[in-house]
Amino acid sequence: MSASATAVEDGRDTALTSVPGPILLLGAPGVGKGTQAKELVKHWGIPQISTGDLLRGHVARGTALGKAAKELIEHGNLVPDSIVNEMVAERLKEPDTVRGYILDGFPRTLPQAHWLDGRLAAHPEGLPVVAVSLHVDYNQLLRRITGRRNCPACQRIYNIYSNPPRREGLCDVEGAALVQRADDTEEVFAERMRAYAAQTTPVVEHYRAHGRFAEVDGDGAIAAIAAGIVAAVERLRK
Ligand code: AMP
Numbered sequence: 001m002s003a004s005a006t007a008v009e010d011g012r013d014t015a016l017t018s019v020p021g022p023i024l025l026l027g028a029p030g031v032g033k034g035t036q037a038k039e040l041v042k043h044w045g046i047p048q049i050s051t052g053d054l055l056r057g058h059v060a061r062g063t064a065l066g067k068a069a070k071e072l073i074e075h076g077n078l079v080p081d082s083i084v085n086e087m088v089a090e091r092l093k094e095p096d097t098v099r100g101y102i103l104d105g106f107p108r109t110l111p112q113a114h115w116l117d118g119r120l121a122a123h124p125e126g127l128p129v130v131a132v133s134l135h136v137d138y139n140q141l142l143r144r145i146t147g148r149r150n151c152p153a154c155q156r157i158y159n160i161y162s163n164p165p166r167r168e169g170l171c172d173v174e175g176a177a178l179v180q181r182a183d184d185t186e187e188v189f190a191e192r193m194r195a196y197a198a199q200t201t202p203v204v205e206h207y208r209a210h211g212r213f214a215e216v217d218g219d220g221a222i223a224a225i226a227a228g229i230v231a232a233v234e235r236l237r238k
Contacts, residue, residue, distance in 0.1 A: 019237050020046050020100025021127025022120065024107070025229075026204050027134035029192040030145040031218045032225065035157050036134065037104040039226035047096050050104040053155070054087050055079060056181075074182050076191030078199060081111045089119070100127070109199045113206050130236045131207035132229050134218035138193075145189045149178035163222075212236045 023040070025033040037048040055073060058066030065087070069079045088106055091097070107113040120129055136144075147161040151171035158165050158178060165172050183192065207213045214232035218225055 018099075019234055020044050021237070022100060022129045023102045023233055024129060024131040024207065025102060025104050025134065026131055026200070026207065027218065028136075028141055028196050028200075029189065030141040030148070031134040031136055032144070032222075033104045033134060035222060036218075036226055036229055037102045038157075039222065040102050040229065043226070043230060044100070046100045046102060047094075048102045048104055049088065049091050049097075049106070051084055051088065051106040051108075052104075054091065055084075058087075074188070076183055076188040076195060078108060078195050081109055081115070084108075085112060085115045088116075092119075107203050108195075110202050110206060113203045127237070128212060129207075130212045130233050131204075131210070131214075132232055133204050133207075133213070133215050134225075134229075135215060136218040140219065141193075142186065142189060145184050146186055148184050149180055151176050152179050 023046075025037055025040075027033055034048075034050060034052075037050065040046075041048050052073075055066070055069050059070045059073065060066070065083060068083065072079050084106065088103075092101070103116075107116050116129070120126060143161055144159060147159040149158045149160060149165075149169075150156070151158075151174055153174040153176040154171065156171060156173060157163075158171075165178065169178055170176065171178060182188075214236060216225065216228045216232055
């Protein structure tokens with residue numbers, strides 16, 4: 001196994017290489033984008049920017065943006081591009097994004113992808129974007145979604161079937177009671193999959209055509225998948 005793969009498995013907190021720049025994690029709901037983004041954060045020391053997490057933060061704080069987004073999220077519909085783009089623009093102003101960042105759950109529509117491409121093209125001194133699309137089959141996505149539980153204190157992600165906490169219903173680290181996202185039900189999952197097929201599949205095709213694109217099998221051990229993503233990004237950066 002390569003040194004970088006070992007580092008992912010060890011969870012060492014070091015940026016081993018200067019590979020980063022912007023990295024997109026694409027894939028259906030439940031494919032493991034959030035889990036894998038957290039592995040890549042450990043590996044490269046660059047931030048994860050999850051538009052889902054940012055939106056849920058707004059909902060929890062009861063901001064105007066959160067009030068506009070709440071119902072859409074709970075029904076599995078996408079939040080309007082202008083709102084999400086603006087939120088990403090704000091986040092990208094933070095200095096921790098200078099070396100690179102992992103976009104998790106963005107872009108999800110072609111207009112979002114074109115907005116991001118335009119933004120990156122305006123900074124030609126930066127590294128080009130690399131896109132990694134994760135795949136697992138439908139039934140497994142459903143199991144992952146309905147089994148997913150989150151720690152409200154540290155945001156660790158568990159799965160009651162495949163990655164349960166040591167004590168039922170409690171975070172291993174914080175001891176906090178785990179929660180289930182309101183949109184992680186079978187009914188809302190079906191709607192999220194419809195939104196994915198209609199609006200996000202064209203985004204995957206856009207980046208596939210663009211060249212710096214890899215598909216990674218999202219089925220297997222978390223560390224092994226992370227090692228596969230790291231290898232793909234390193235190859236695409238050459
Ligand atoms: P996620 O945590 O990525 O599964 O996102 C949860 C929900 O937040 C989605 O089902 C959408 O309602 C909303 N959302 C997250 N990212 C985006 C995005 N890039 N564009 C539009 N809506 C989004």
